[in-house]
Amino acid sequence: MNRQLQELIARAEERFLADGDLKVLESYVASIPDRLETYRILRDRELTMVQAVADELSPSLPGVAEADLKKALQGLLLVLRYCAMGILTDDEGLLKQQLLGWLEQVSGPEAKKVNEVVYKLFNQQVRQHLNETQMNLLQPFLTTAQVTLIY
Amino acid sequence: MISVADLIQDSRVPGNYFEYRSYVRGELEMGLLENRRGDRLLAVPDTLIAALYEGLAKETGQAARLVLFNCGKWWGKSFYSRFVEWLTEYYGMPVADMEMQLFGLCLQECWRTHGWGRFELDIAHQEQGFLVVKTRNSPYAKPLPKMHRPSCHLEAGVLASFFSRLSGRELTAVQIACESMGADRNEFVLGLPERLKPAVAGVEEGLDREAIWARLLA
Numbered sequence: 001m002n003r004q005l006q007e008l009i010a011r012a013e014e015r016f017l018a019d020g021d022l023k024v025l026e027s028y029v030a031s032i033p034d035r036l037e038t039y040r041i042l043r044d045r046e047l048t049m050v051q052a053v054a055d056e057l058s059p060s061l062p063g064v065a066e067a068d069l070k071k072a073l074q075g076l077l078l079v080l081r082y083c084a085m086g087i088l089t090d091d092e093g094l095l096k097q098q099l100l101g102w103l104e105q106v107s108g109p110e111a112k113k114v115n116e117v118v119y120k121l122f123n124q125q126v127r128q129h130l131n132e133t134q135m136n137l138l139q140p141f142l143t144t145a146q147v148t149l150i151y
Numbered sequence: 152m153i154s155v156a157d158l159i160q161d162s163r164v165p166g167n168y169f170e171y172r173s174y175v176r177g178e179l180e181m182g183l184l185e186n187r188r189g190d191r192l193l194a195v196p197d198t199l200i201a202a203l204y205e206g207l208a209k210e211t212g213q214a215a216r217l218v219l220f221n222c223g224k225w226w227g228k229s230f231y232s233r234f235v236e237w238l239t240e241y242y243g244m245p246v247a248d249m250e251m252q253l254f255g256l257c258l259q260e261c262w263r264t265h266g267w268g269r270f271e272l273d274i275a276h277q278e279q280g281f282l283v284v285k286t287r288n289s290p291y292a293k294p295l296p297k298m299h300r301p302s303c304h305l306e307a308g309v310l311a312s313f314f315s316r317l318s319g320r321e322l323t324a325v326q327i328a329c330e331s332m333g334a335d336r337n338e339f340v341l342g343l344p345e346r347l348k349p350a351v352a353g354v355e356e357g358l359d360r361e362a363i364w365a366r367l368l369a
Contacts, residue, residue, distance in 0.1 A: 047155055047156060047159075050155045051155045051156075054153045054154075054155050055152075057153070058153065066153065070153060070158060073153065073155060073158055074158050074164060077158060077159065077164045078164050078166050098167070098170050098172060098173075099166060099170075102166060102167040102170070102260070103166075105256055106253055106256055108252065
């Protein structure tokens with residue numbers, strides 16, 4: 001869950017929540033239907049979207065070994081799953097702290113070129129499946145992943 | 152043609168096995184802290200490690216070093232078996248097929264998540280027959296008073312045993328830098344006992360890590 005909310009909940013014995021604190025909670029609650037819908041789409045179309053990326057990946061990078069392409073796609077699957085959970089719980093830290101550092105190390109610097117193509121293709125895919133509101137929920141997570149894994 | 156469905160194992164995509172929030176679990180109402188497979192974890196206080204050091208030194212004198220090293224070897228032996236079992240099951244492949252980079256990263260994450268400090272495997276001297284492990288914030292160095300010689304014998308034993316089983320050859324580990332001596336890290340050189348004799352002698356003579364390396368690479 002959103003770190004700000006987690007912190008407020010952990011301070012239950014200190015004080016009641018102020019109106020401003022409750023506004024944070026209200027805003028999160030109001031966004032839940034969109035978050036749930038986005039999560040469902042990402043969950044149900046994971047295979048379709050990532051398979052479409054995989055199908056275009058080999059022709060786009062003819063010189064790259066299949067094992068390296070598979071590794072990048074497995075990374076994308078992980079990113080997608082952490083993005084989905086991050087959207088649902090409004091928690092960007094989940095992706096950053098639990099996955100990206102690990103993925104960056106396990107992929108190595110030579111994976112950046114492959115990831116550049118993978119995320120370009122994935123961005124094209126995901127825009128075909130999500131509307132603008134849903135895309136706005138996903139984009140910050142995706143940008144964070146791209147900044148870590150490509151640049 | 153890559154099949155994405157084949158990259159998913161029973162609806163699971165393996166990531167970092169030792170990721171703290173997924174790895175450390177427990178039934179706190181039962182007083183149990185466990186890892187993700189249900190093996191028990193213990194939080195050992197610094198004071199217990201310090202007490203073990205003191206008790207052993209008092210009862211066995213200089214032999215305490217050897218006792219700790221051998222305890223580490225026993226620990227390392229079963230640690231290696233469990234580590235390999237965890238990774239094989241989680242990544243769905245035998246360790247022999249795993250990329251060395253992934254194996255090393257898992258070991259590094261395992262060390263960190265268990266609170267044993269930061270772990271770094273350095274293979275720069277692999278061709279000369281030496282593996283180097285550097286650890287920082289070691290719980291085995293911290294409880295020690297200011298020392299005049301490297302003193303993480305337990306850790307040295309674990310590493311010797313772990314990498315012996317990994318390489319299939321009987322290796323030993325010599326610590327050439329220690330946080331208890333004011334160094335910024337602990338440094339262990341692993342290799343065949345015969346090749347490490349100059350390092351053992353260097354430690355006995357009180358040489359620093361640079362001087363010991365100069366002898367090893369001479």
